Amino acid sequence: MTYITGTGLTSFGRHDGRSSLDLMSMAAQLALDDAGLTRRDIDGILCGYSTVSPHIMLATMFAEHFGIQPSYAHAVQVGGATGLAMVMLAHHLVEAGVVKHMLVVAGENRLTGQSRDVSIQALAQVGHPDYELPLGPTIPAYYGLVASRYMHEHGVTEQDLAEFAVLMRAHALDHPGAQFHEPITVAEVMASKPVARPLKLLDCCPVSDGGAAIIVSREPTGAIAVRVRGCAQAHTHQHVTAAPALSELGAEIAIAKAKSAAGVAIADINYAAVYDSFTITLCMLLEDLGLAGRGEAAARVRAGHFSRDGAVPLNTHGGLLSYGHCGVGGAMAHLSEAHLQMTERAGHRQVRDATLTLLHGDGGVLSSHVSMFWERVR
Numbered sequence: 001m002t003y004i005t006g007t008g009l010t011s012f013g014r015h016d017g018r019s020s021l022d023l024m025s026m027a028a029q030l031a032l033d034d035a036g037l038t039r040r041d042i043d044g045i046l047c048g049y050s051t052v053s054p055h056i057m058l059a060t061m062f063a064e065h066f067g068i069q070p071s072y073a074h075a076v077q078v079g080g081a082t083g084l085a086m087v088m089l090a091h092h093l094v095e096a097g098v099v100k101h102m103l104v105v106a107g108e109n110r111l112t113g114q115s116r117d118v119s120i121q122a123l124a125q126v127g128h129p130d131y132e133l134p135l136g137p138t139i140p141a142y143y144g145l146v147a148s149r150y151m152h153e154h155g156v157t158e159q160d161l162a163e164f165a166v167l168m169r170a171h172a173l174d175h176p177g178a179q180f181h182e183p184i185t186v187a188e189v190m191a192s193k194p195v196a197r198p199l200k201l202l203d204c205c206p207v208s209d210g211g212a213a214i215i216v217s218r219e220p221t222g223a224i225a226v227r228v229r230g231c232a233q234a235h236t237h238q239h240v241t242a243a244p245a246l247s248e249l250g251a252e253i254a255i256a257k258a259k260s261a262a263g264v265a266i267a268d269i270n271y272a273a274v275y276d277s278f279t280i281t282l283c284m285l286l287e288d289l290g291l292a293g294r295g296e297a298a299a300r301v302r303a304g305h306f307s308r309d310g311a312v313p314l315n316t317h318g319g320l321l322s323y324g325h326c327g328v329g330g331a332m333a334h335l336s337e338a339h340l341q342m343t344e345r346a347g348h349r350q351v352r353d354a355t356l357t358l359l360h361g362d363g364g365v366l367s368s369h370v371s372m373f374w375e376r377v378r
């Protein structure tokens with residue numbers, strides 16, 4: 001059995017003058033304080049990659065920067081699925097007795113640490129270095145292609161996709177750390193500038209600075225204990241040209257294995273933390289994971305199902321779309337918010353009874369998937 005004992009999350013947006021290591025350290029210290037632990041207690045670290053600081057020795061560089069000498073250190077790289085993949089690895093290593101308190105951390109000054117063009121170029125390389133990058137498309141372009149196909153197959157409209165952006169923005173309004181604080185409407189999403197048809201500016205996550213950290217421990221440290229109940233991964237392709245049909249998605253494989261490992265059904269969950277790099281990502285993943293029928297996720301958003309007071313509150317901090325996206329740390333913000341909600345410390349954002357959470361991460365262009373369940377045990 002392993003427990004999530006602490007989380008740390010910086011604000012996202014601009015952090016002028018702060019490096020990736022600074023942002024990782026800020027989040028790590030917040031997580032230690034949250035868990036009531038000191039740097040000496042941490043015997044293992046896992047860290048996500050940074051496109052701004054692509055150091056070969058990032059894990060040990062971070063350890064030195066943060067002032068710890070762990071007995072275990074590793075950097076992990078499976079795109080947007082990295083945060084949950086690290087928590088899964090931490091879960092197994094802690095359960096096996098290799099590490100007692102694993103610090104899982106990621107952060108990046110993606111917005112202020114590099115130019116817009118370098119940032120977009122670096123992001124394209126994360127997913128598709130060999131064949132697709134030389135041809136020019138960027139990550140929004142790939143998700144645009146996926147969106148066109150999915151909309152054609154399942155009758156999803158651009159207005160439907162806009163609903164996800166509006167929901168994430170509504171949630172971000174309640175979080176002081178979010179990058180965006182202006183409410184938006186479906187009409188405003190529709191009128192925002194085209195990026196990669198059918199995706200418009202407000203269908204896309206932004207580029208952000210920020211950091212996030214999670215501590216996975218052998219024993220709970222707080223009054224309310226949250227444990228990892230079960231998890232699984234699936235990796236179906238790397239290059240988008242090798243992707244299987246949209247009906248055979250990795251998310252479906254990962255969630256089926258995770259449900260079996262955890263012994264739970266989707267109907268049992270009462271909070272969801274789902275990757276949302278673009279509106280189409282969130283739409284498809286909700287449907288792949290079984291949180292809505294095919295082509296029906298937008299209707300569920302309109303009915304309030306995923307709102308803070310709905311049956312399955314979703315990404316109540318605002319998600320990648322509106323809290324912000326600083327690489328691996330962006331997706332880890334979902335985990336931090338889930339932990340706050342499950343331990344009843346989300347303040348005015350608090351939802352009712354977040355006792356069983358489904359967390360899902362997607363890396364590349366729907367290439368790598370990690371599904372996980374967290375359970376409140378006391």
Ligand SMILES: CC(=O)CC(=O)SCCNC(=O)CCNC(=O)[C@H](O)C(C)(C)COP(=O)(O)OP(=O)(O)OC[C@H]1O[C@@H](n2cnc3c(N)ncnc32)[C@H](O)[C@@H]1OP(=O)(O)O
Binds near residue numbers: 080081120140365
């Ligand atoms: C890799 C994996 O494994 C999986 C993944 O995570 S996939 C996702 C990886 N991330 C991405 O692909 C980033 C996607 N986003 C982008 O590339 C860019 O934000 C974009 C192309 C959508 C827009 O960039 P741009 O056109 O250069 O806009 P830019 O000139 O930077 O900003 C113009 C304004 O729009 C705002 N803005 C930029 N992006 C925004 C967004 N996504 N949403 C809302 N506002 C945005 C800016 O804050 C700025 O506002 P101000 O004028 O008030 O300062």
